[in-house]
Amino acid sequence: GDQVEQSPSALSLHEGTGSALRCNFTTTMRAVQWFQQNSRGSLINLFYLASGTKENGRLKSTFNSKESYSTLHIRDAQLEDSGTYFCAAENTEGADRLTFGKGTQLIIQP
Amino acid sequence: SVLLYQKPNRDICQSGTSLKIQCVADSQVVSMFWYQQFQEQSLMLMATANEGSEATYESGFTKDKFPISRPNLTFSTLTVNNARPGDSSIYFCSSTTNTEVFFGKGTRLTVV
Numbered sequence: 017g018d019q020v021e022q023s024p025s026a027l028s029l030h031e032g033t034g035s036a037l038r039c040n041f042t043t044t045m046r047a048v049q050w051f052q053q054n055s056r057g058s059l060i061n062l063f064y065l066a067s068g069t070k071e072n073g074r075l076k077s078t079f080n081s082k083e084s085y086s087t088l089h090i091r092d093a094q095l096e097d098s099g100t101y102f103c104a105a106e107n108t109e110g111a112d113r114l115t116f117g118k119g120t121q122l123i124i125q126p
Numbered sequence: 127s128v129l130l131y132q133k134p135n136r137d138i139c140q141s142g143t144s145l146k147i148q149c150v151a152d153s154q155v156v157s158m159f160w161y162q163q164f165q166e167q168s169l170m171l172m173a174t175a176n177e178g179s180e181a182t183y184e185s186g187f188t189k190d191k192f193p194i195s196r197p198n199l200t201f202s203t204l205t206v207n208n209a210r211p212g213d214s215s216i217y218f219c220s221s222t223t224n225t226e227v228f229f230g231k232g233t234r235l236t237v238v
Contacts, residue, residue, distance in 0.1 A: 049227060057163075057216050057232050064226040102168065104227070113159065114220075114227055116168040 019043050020105050022117025030125050034074075034091035037120045039103035041084040046108050048079045048086040053100040053119070062088070062101075090122075098124045128155055128221050132230035139209050139237055147204045147233045149219030154199035159220040160192075163232075169218065175202040209237040 021040045029035055039048065050062040063070050065079035065086065074093075079086040086103055100121050104114040129152040139145045149158065158175040173194055174182040181194035196202045206213050216232040 047225075051229075057234060059218065059229040059232070061226065061228065066225070100166075104169075113171055113174070114169075116170075118168045121166075 019045075019107065019115045020103060020117040022103055022120060024120055025118065026121040026123075028123045028125060029090075029093045031093060031095060033093055034089065035093075036090075037088045037101055037103070037122075039086045039105070039117050041086075041105055043084075044108050045081060045084070045105040048077075048103055048105045049114065050077055050086075050088050051102045051104065052097075053102065055099065059102075093124045095124050095126065098122055127226070128153060128223060128228045130219055130221055130228060130230035132219055132233050134233055135231065136234040137236070139235070141210055141237055143209055145206045145209060145235060147206075147217055147219075147235075149202045149204070149230055151200045151221055155221040156199070157222050158196060158202045160194060160202070160204045161218040161220060161229075162187075163216045163218065165215070172204075172217075175219075206235065209235070211237045213237050 019042050023038050047066045049064045052060045052062055063077040067079055069078040074091050076089040100119045102119045103117045131150045133148050137145055160172045161169040162172050163169045171184050172187045175194050175196040177196045177199055191207055193205045214235055214237045216234050218232045219230045221228055
């Protein structure tokens with residue numbers, strides 16, 4: 017089965033609101049990354065976490081290896097936050113190879 | 127960080143032809159990878175490009191269909207042989223530092 021289970025698959029938010037995306041892992045992961053894929057298809061690195069929590073502007077991400085999940089919180093959503101968000105994880109045998117979640121399609125509405 | 131430059135950005139090719147995608151890193155990198163992404167789907171790892179030796183392919187990908195070269199630590203190519211409409215997708219090259227994975231901007235391939 018899938019090693020990385022991402023939810024929700026789609027999310028619609030009004031500007032100024034916030035929400036959280038989540039990835040659950042079915043095997044032990046040593047690190048997780050979050051990406052935003054923009055309308056042109058390019059991947060933007062948002063966070064790399066081996067543990068704990070990182071914050072950058074309106075985004076905050078947490079990785080709990082012991083409980084096998086990671087979250088990405090978005091607050092005060094803006095129109096430019098629209099896109100598809102992916103988590104991707106390295107397992108303990110990973111050798112830098114990533115397993116991606118299926119993505120969350122985020123739409124920000126005025 | 128590592129910057130990866132892919133070209134072409136996009137291409138349209140006829141069924142049965144071959145297309146080569148190039149990836150250049152702005153510094154020497156140990157690991158380079160190629161990913162495939164179908165529309166509205168996740169990225170799938172195709173292969174690890176090994177410097178000076180054959181690539182290591184994941185299940186479902188073969189060297190005959192997707193030959194990969196890695197002549198040095200900054201450069202790799204992915205070729206799509208005998209392209210079919212089912213190969214239409216975005217292809218990404220990727221590399222790592224000790225802590226993060228970086229991606230090129232992708233090559234959007236349409237096979238008609």
